[in-house]
Each structure stands twice: as structure tokens, then as C-alpha cells.
Amino acid sequence: MQKYSVFSLFKNALKGHKDWEVAWKDPNPKEEYDVVIIGGGGHGLATAYYLAKEHNITNVAIVEKGWIGGGNVGRNTTILRSNYMHDENGLFYEKGMELWRNMSQELNFNVMFSPRGIINLAHSDAQMNAYARRGNSMKLNGIDAELLGREEIKKLVPILDFSENVRFPIFGGLMQPSGGTARHDAVAWGYARQADSMGVDIIQHCEVTGFDVVNGKIKGIQTSRGNIKAKKIGLCVAGSTSVLAEMLNMTLPLETHLLQACVSEPIKPILDHVVTFGAGHFYCSQSDKGEMVMGGDLDGYNSYAQRGNLPTLQHVLTEGIAMLPFLSKLKMLRTWGGIMDMSMDGSPIIDKTHIEGLYLNCGWCYGGFKATPVSGWTFAHTIAQDRVHDLNAGFNLNRFNTGHLIDEKGLGTKTWIS
Amino acid sequence: MLYIECPYCGLRSQNEFAYGGDGTVKRPTLNKEVSDKEWDNFVYNRKSPRGKHVELWHHISGCRQWIKVQRDTVTHEIFKTVSADKEI
Numbered sequence: 001m002q003k004y005s006v007f008s009l010f011k012n013a014l015k016g017h018k019d020w021e022v023a024w025k026d027p028n029p030k031e032e033y034d035v036v037i038i039g040g041g042g043h044g045l046a047t048a049y050y051l052a053k054e055h056n057i058t059n060v061a062i063v064e065k066g067w068i069g070g071g072n073v074g075r076n077t078t079i080l081r082s083n084y085m086h087d088e089n090g091l092f093y094e095k096g097m098e099l100w101r102n103m104s105q106e107l108n109f110n111v112m113f114s115p116r117g118i119i120n121l122a123h124s125d126a127q128m129n130a131y132a133r134r135g136n137s138m139k140l141n142g143i144d145a146e147l148l149g150r151e152e153i154k155k156l157v158p159i160l161d162f163s164e165n166v167r168f169p170i171f172g173g174l175m176q177p178s179g180g181t182a183r184h185d186a187v188a189w190g191y192a193r194q195a196d197s198m199g200v201d202i203i204q205h206c207e208v209t210g211f212d213v214v215n216g217k218i219k220g221i222q223t224s225r226g227n228i229k230a231k232k233i234g235l236c237v238a239g240s241t242s243v244l245a246e247m248l249n250m251t252l253p254l255e256t257h258l259l260q261a262c263v264s265e266p267i268k269p270i271l272d273h274v275v276t277f278g279a280g281h282f283y284c285s286q287s288d289k290g291e292m293v294m295g296g297d298l299d300g301y302n303s304y305a306q307r308g309n310l311p312t313l314q315h316v317l318t319e320g321i322a323m324l325p326f327l328s329k330l331k332m333l334r335t336w337g338g339i340m341d342m343s344m345d346g347s348p349i350i351d352k353t354h355i356e357g358l359y360l361n362c363g364w365c366y367g368g369f370k371a372t373p374v375s376g377w378t379f380a381h382t383i384a385q386d387r388v389h390d391l392n393a394g395f396n397l398n399r400f401n402t403g404h405l406i407d408e409k410g411l412g413t414k415t416w417i418s
Numbered sequence: 419m420l421y422i423e424c425p426y427c428g429l430r431s432q433n434e435f436a437y438g439g440d441g442t443v444k445r446p447t448l449n450k451e452v453s454d455k456e457w458d459n460f461v462y463n464r465k466s467p468r469g470k471h472v473e474l475w476h477h478i479s480g481c482r483q484w485i486k487v488q489r490d491t492v493t494h495e496i497f498k499t500v501s502a503d504k505e506i
Contacts, residue, residue: 251463254466256466302471305493309419414439
């Protein structure tokens with residue numbers, strides 16, 4: 001594989017950029033693989049990469065209905081964090097942060113990792129107490145957390161509305177200084193390029209239409225490009241998990257819901273951190289291009305539409321203007337939507353299933369992007385070793401049956417309000 | 419914007435309604451032994467179909483009645499609305 005560096009850039013510039021190798025090939029499916037990963041998004045690509053790198057399993061295919069990076073890995077708001085209270089989440093996502101820090105070097109692809117800090121605003125004494133508790137829990141798990149007062153927030157983010165007579169005055173907030181953003185497309189492309197170079201077949205425009213299961217054991221898949229045999233199959237299809245589960249006669253603790261995001265026209269640097277409005281569902285950061293990147297609530301009813309509805313956008317931006325009044329002066333550049341696999345306790349599922357050789361990776365709710373490396377890392381382990389890793393042991397499918405839920409927000413099973 | 423035909427009030431915008439989730443889920447029968455699996459199916463497991471979905475909506479800023487709606491989860495086309503005690 002051609003190494004990307006300033007020298008290769010210079011060399012190829014002199015030759016008119018005619019000699020660049022393709023970043024990944026476009027193979028036809030082989031008859032049989034050791035492992036087939038369904039879904040060529042961030043998680044699927046990362047899983048294939050870690051199968052090859054950590055477990056020396058390279059006879060692997062990724063089958064993708066559309067094109068790689070066209071789903072949620074290209075539709076999120078690029079935020080990375082591990083500011084969770086529960087051990088299962090905190091330790092899992094902190095492993096993710098460790099992988100994020102080295103990703104550009106490891107993948108030889110600039111993912112523009114930017115640990116600019118994430119601040120959750122608090123608007124009451126009770127919320128400050130809750131954040132103090134969460135911050136302390138994070139520190140016990142080795143995650144950086146700082147509880148900030150109103151004046152400290154004012155120094156860091158002076159553009160927020162600090163007036164006294166607002167509905168939700170800013171009391172302070174909780175900051176994870178090591179949180180931040182990364183360029184989402186680069187993450188997909190970086191993993192794809194490395195996985196391809198180690199022998200993984202990335203098969204795009206290949207839709208799964210059925211599964212071959214014999215005596216409780218997975219044998220292969222039927223696709224729009226023919227049948228593919230496989231010893232093991234991993235599902236990394238986020239919002240489409242329930243559709244594939246139906247083909248397997250499985251009913252999962254998931255609902256698919258639509259989440260929108262939007263960006264404004266680009267402006268000069270004004271917001272250095274990722275800031276969330278603790279009184280509602282709104283968060284904002286500024287991209288390197290200068291656009292204000294914003295997100296918030298689900299559309300609020302089951303949806304596979306991959307495009308949003310205006311009432312939710314209006315509601316989200318109303319909260320946005322309450323937090324950052326200057327947003328009202330900006331023009332909207334783009335809005336879009338992606339479909340989320342909302343789990344019934346708000347935490348993911350990375351587990352084996354009752355079908356031998358079939359593995360499940362789903363339930364990412366709002367937070368799939370930040371989990372990309374650690375999801376792939378633990379899922380690759382689960383597939384290769386046929387057992388869960390300590391880091392994803394809590395994210396088992398059986399927890400809904402035994403009552404060992406990991407409900408970070410304590411919201412219960414109404415996935416559309418969580 | 420969705421427009422939902424309330425069986426009591428007529429066609430209204432989605433802003434008047436609150437969503438109530440999958441309308442096909444049935445609570446296990448009272449006064450009978452209920453297995454963990456049955457509870458699991460009632461509380462957590464959902465089909466979440468891509469296509470026609472029967473769901474509950476609450477006309478909370480209108481007549482305050484619960485209704486059942488059959489809607490396509492891809493196109494959002496609404497095929498049928500009935501009062502909550504009727505089957506679709």
C-alpha cells in the first residue's frame with residue numbers, strides 16, 4: 001500500500017496526481033469467506049480492520065447495500081467523548097478515546113482528531129449536583145472531568161447567553177477536556193483503506209436478502225450479487241438491524257428512529273468547544289470549515305425515512321437560539337437525517353446470538369460515531385474468539401431478560417423520548 | 419409535517435399529537451402465570467417494521483383521546499386511523 005505523507009503528496013503533485021493508487025479495490029464477491037461483516041459503515045469497517053490486524057483473520061468480506069460511509073458514519077455530528085457514569089459505558093468509551101488518539105498515525109490517514117473539550121451546561125443546582133456525581137464517577141474510571149462554575153464557563157464560551165432573565169440560566173457545567181471531534185468520512189475511508197490492504201474484500205452495492213441457517217448454525221447469506229458462504233457473520237447495520245433480524249425470525253429490544261442534524265453557513269471561529277444545552281436536546285460545535293454543526297431530538301416516531309421533518313428541526317433550533325442567540329442571524333446550509341437503532345435502555349448490544357456463528361452489533365442510539373473504533377475492536381474480539389471481551393460483556397442481549405439494564409439516563413423504554 | 423386523521427376531530431397536524439409507540443404490543447393477561455420471556459416481549463422486544471406500522475398516538479392538544487394509526491415508516495403515508503379500542 002502506498003503510504004500517505006507530505007513527501008508522497010509532493011511527489012504526486014509534480015506528476016500531476018496521475019499515479020495515486022486506488023484507496024480500496026472493488027472486488028466481486030468470492031464464494032466463501034471465514035467472516036462476512038454486513039454493513040460497510042464505520043463499525044463494520046473498523047471490525048474488519050481489527051479482525052485482520054488483531055486476530056490475523058483476513059479472509060473477510062464487508063457487504064454493503066449502498067456505498068461505504070454513506071450511512072450514519074457520514075451523517076453524524078462527529079463528536080467524541082466518554083463522559084458516562086456507568087462503568088460499562090465509561091470504560092468502554094474510554095478505550096475508544098485511547099484508540100481515537102492514535103488513529104491518524106495507525107491508519108496513516110488524517111482523521112483530523114480534535115480534542116477540543118466537550119461541555120455539558122447545567123441550569124439548576126440539582127443539575128450541578130448530578131454533574132458532580134457523574135464527574136466523580138468518570139474520574140474513578142480514569143476519565144478526565146472538570147466541574148465548572150458559571151464564571152469559568154463564561155471565560156471558555158463567552159458567546160453563550162449569560163443574561164439573568166432567561167428561562168434556563170447557566171449555573172455551570174461539566175467538561176471532559178479530552179472529548180472533541182474527528183472528521184467522520186476520513187474515519188470510514190481510513191479503516192477501509194487499511195482493511196483492504198490486509199486482504200479484506202469491500203463489496204459495495206450488495207444487498208443482503210436472506211440468511212442460510214442450518215440446525216441453528218449460520219452457513220451464509222443470500223445477496224443481490226449471489227450467495228456467499230461464511231463460517232461467521234457479524235451484523236453492523238445500525239438502523240437496519242430490525243429488518244435483518246426479521247429475516248432471522250428474531251425480535252430485538254430495538255426501534256428504528258430518525259435523528260436530524262444541520263449545519264449553518266460557515267463563519268469565522270467563534271466556538272472552540274463542543275457545547276450541549278443541558279435544559280433540552282441541543283448541542284453545537286464549529287467545524288474546521290467554520291460551519292456551526294447542530295443536532296438535537298429524534299423526530300419522535302418510528303422511521304426508516306433517512307430524511308427529517310420540519311417540526312423537530314424548528315424545536316431543536318429554538319433551543320439552539322436560546323443557548324446561542326447569534327444563531328438566529330445565520331442561514332442554514334444543509335439539514336439531513338439518519339436512522340438510529342434505539343435500544344430499550346439507551347446502551348448498545350455487542351454479543352453472540354442463539355444462532356451459532358451469528359454476531360450482533362447494534363443499539364447505538366445517538367452515540368454510534370464516537371464508538372466506531374472500540375465497537376470494531378470489541379466486536380472483532382467477540383467474533384474471532386467466539387466470546388465477549390470484558391469491555392463489552394455488559395452489552396449483552398440477555399440483559400433485557402435478566403434485568404441488568406444499563407440505563408444511563410434512567411429514561412425507560414420509550415425510545416422516542418430518550 | 420404529518421397530518422393525522424383523528425377519528426374524533428378530523429384531520430389535524432402532528433403538533434397536536436404525542437407518540438405512544440407500537441400499537442400491537444399486548445400486556446400479558448392478568449391473574450395468570452407470566453413467564454420472563456412474555457414480560458420481555460411485552461416490555462422490550464419490538465418488531466420495528468420497515469413499512470406498515472400500527473402505532474398509538476395521543477391527541478394530547480386536542481380531544482385527549484388515544485388513537486391507533488397505521489402508517490408507513492418509510493414514506494410516512496397514513497393508511498388508516500381508528501379509536502384505540504379497535505383493531506387495524
